[in-house]
Amino acid sequence: MRESWNDLEAHLAEWGLRRFSSDDAYFAWQRQTLSADDLAALHAEVEKKRQGTTEHETAFYDLTATPQILPVLYSQRYDYYRVIGPLVAAELGDAAAILDFGCGPGILTTYYARRFPSARVTGVDRSPACIREARRKADALRLKNVQFVCLDRDIEPKTYDRVVATHALVQSEQDPGLPSRHWSTFERAHDAAAQSAFERRTGLGPRLDQLVSAMTPEGRLIVFEKTRQLARRIPLQRALAGRALRLYGPPQAVRYALVEEIADDGPLFVLGHERNPGLTWDEGPEPDEGRPFDGHKAQPGSVAEDMPLYENHWPSAQQAWEQLRGKTVMRQDTAEEADGRQLHIELGSAEGLRYLYCANTFDQRQLVMVEPARVGILHTYYQEIIQGSA
Numbered sequence: 001m002r003e004s005w006n007d008l009e010a011h012l013a014e015w016g017l018r019r020f021s022s023d024d025a026y027f028a029w030q031r032q033t034l035s036a037d038d039l040a041a042l043h044a045e046v047e048k049k050r051q052g053t054t055e056h057e058t059a060f061y062d063l064t065a066t067p068q069i070l071p072v073l074y075s076q077r078y079d080y081y082r083v084i085g086p087l088v089a090a091e092l093g094d095a096a097a098i099l100d101f102g103c104g105p106g107i108l109t110t111y112y113a114r115r116f117p118s119a120r121v122t123g124v125d126r127s128p129a130c131i132r133e134a135r136r137k138a139d140a141l142r143l144k145n146v147q148f149v150c151l152d153r154d155i156e157p158k159t160y161d162r163v164v165a166t167h168a169l170v171q172s173e174q175d176p177g178l179p180s181r182h183w184s185t186f187e188r189a190h191d192a193a194a195q196s197a198f199e200r201r202t203g204l205g206p207r208l209d210q211l212v213s214a215m216t217p218e219g220r221l222i223v224f225e226k227t228r229q230l231a232r233r234i235p236l237q238r239a240l241a242g243r244a245l246r247l248y249g250p251p252q253a254v255r256y257a258l259v260e261e262i263a264d265d266g267p268l269f270v271l272g273h274e275r276n277p278g279l280t281w282d283e284g285p286e287p288d289e290g291r292p293f294d295g296h297k298a299q300p301g302s303v304a305e306d307m308p309l310y311e312n313h314w315p316s317a318q319q320a321w322e323q324l325r326g327k328t329v330m331r332q333d334t335a336e337e338a339d340g341r342q343l344h345i346e347l348g349s350a351e352g353l354r355y356l357y358c359a360n361t362f363d364q365r366q367l368v369m370v371e372p373a374r375v376g377i378l379h380t381y382y383q384e385i386i387q388g389s390a
Contacts, residue, residue: 008085011111012078015137016071019078023260026076033072042069050174054126054203057171062129065105070133074107079257081107084224084268087252088164089115091222091270095162096120099155099214101207102168106134106148112164113138113146121145122160126152153206155214163211166224167265170236172202177231179361183334183344186285186315186363188234195242198235205239212243217273221245224254224268230285230315230363233267237281245271247279253286285363290314293324293369295351300371308377309353310369317365321357324350333386345385347378354378358385 009019020026034042041063049060064073085108092098092112096119100109103123113121123146125131134148178188178198199205211221223240227233251267290312298309312320332346346357354375358366370377 008082008111011114012081012107014141015074015107017075017078017081017107018071019082020075020259026259029075030072034068038069042073058127061104061125061127065127065129065133067133070105074105076258080263081111083254083256084108084166085111087254087268088112088166088222088224091220092116092119092162095160097160097216098122098162099124099160099164099211101155101163101165101211103130103134103148105130106137106146108166109134109148110138110141110143110146113143114141117145119145121147123148124151124155126150153210155210157213158216160214161216161219163215163219163221165207165211165222167226169207169211169223170202170204170225170227170232173226175202175232176362177227177229177233178235179231179341180363181361183342183359183361184318186230186283186318188283195235195238199239204236208239208243212245215273219272220248221271222268223271224266226265228253228264228266230283234283237283240269240271241281244273246274247281248272250279251282285315288314288316290316290320292316293320293367295325295353298353298369308368308370310367312367313365315363315365317357317367318359321355321365321367324355326350331382343385345382347382356381 018029020029030039045056045060045063048056064070088108089112092115095116098112098116098119098121100112100121100123103109103125104127106123109121109123113119123131123134125134125148128150131148131150138146138148175198178191178194181187181189196205199208215221225236227236248270251269253264254266254268255262255264257263293310293312300309302309327348327350329346329348331348332344334342334344336342341361343360344358348355348357349372352372353369354372355367355369356378358364368378368381
């Protein structure tokens with residue numbers, strides 16, 4: 001039975017977390033709270049973590065669990081907790097056994113335990129310091145239905161009817177994912193070797209196998225990763241589908257703030273073993289905010305003098321480029337690299353205007369249009385892109 005208590009912000013306050021709306025205010029508090037030695041140690045571990053090794057990642061999270069650093073560092077993720085916590089909790093329902101994989105210091109794990117006191121909640125993480133802090137906080141909150149275990153594998157099989165993995169499966173944030181077949185398409189080849197390599201590089205494969213094994217036959221897996229980019233989302237989806245996991249609702253796009261920066265992660269997937277024929281995996285780009293090109297509206301005088309007549313940085317820029325009437329290509333370059341990456345840049349004229357179009361095999365698209373008298377702006381931008389890719 002769910003208890004009436006569900007105040008997530010009060011829970012975050014008990015962890016010492018604060019919400020900030022400006023970077024200046026946050027970093028001022030950081031400098032006031034942490035010593036110069038703390039900041040130096042933290043920055044050093046951040047640089048090591050970018051190397052992507054298990055040892056460096058564990059050392060980083062061990063450091064973040066120290067009492068003086070934890071509230072400061074995790075306050076950057078305040079809105080992440082405010083958004084993800086309720087979304088996950090809404091899927092936990094009447095679960096008897098909940099696993100929070102990659103729980104860190106247990107901020108959300110203890111929230112789930114408070115929301116669902118009749119459930120048995122287990123948090124696992126490979127950072128010993130995070131697990132120690134999670135246990136200490138659970139004791140302080142007098143939670144009797146939660147335990148924390150330091151491990152990354154060998155999870156008890158077929159035990160949990162809800163398995164949660166948020167920012168825990170795809171560990172390498174720098175990995176660009178799988179390139180498309182060509183700069184002109186968003187489609188990926190079904191290459192088993194490339195998929196296996198992605199799962200190995202990011203650690204996704206063995207972690208996902210652990211979680212699938214831990215689920216009961218009727219269990220659900222709730223996944224939210226830093227895979228909003230199509231090149232990373234597709235191999236994640238293929239990894240899930242390859243283990244016979246099926247969608248139990250439309251993927252949920254999620255947006256939250258990291259103080260002033262807006263993060264578009266996810267989407268959030270709810271999955272299970274049984275087949276649901278009403279939902280299929282979508283490997284196309286998400287609907288975006290780019291407006292279609294309208295030649296009647298994109299005329300001199302329709303925008304400020306220092307602005308382009310039309311600009312689209314979204315995947316929909318490809319469709320706008322494809323639909324331009326009377327295109328004449330003035331100059332184009334396509335760079336190809338040994339690993340299959342391609343960058344295409346094109347300068348041309350269409351519909352009485354001049355345009356610059358860029359596309360690459362990691363799904364970036366850009367179309368900019370100006371009046372003929374300002375084409376020099378596009379020439380300069382063209383050169384900057386060419387030089388930047390050299």
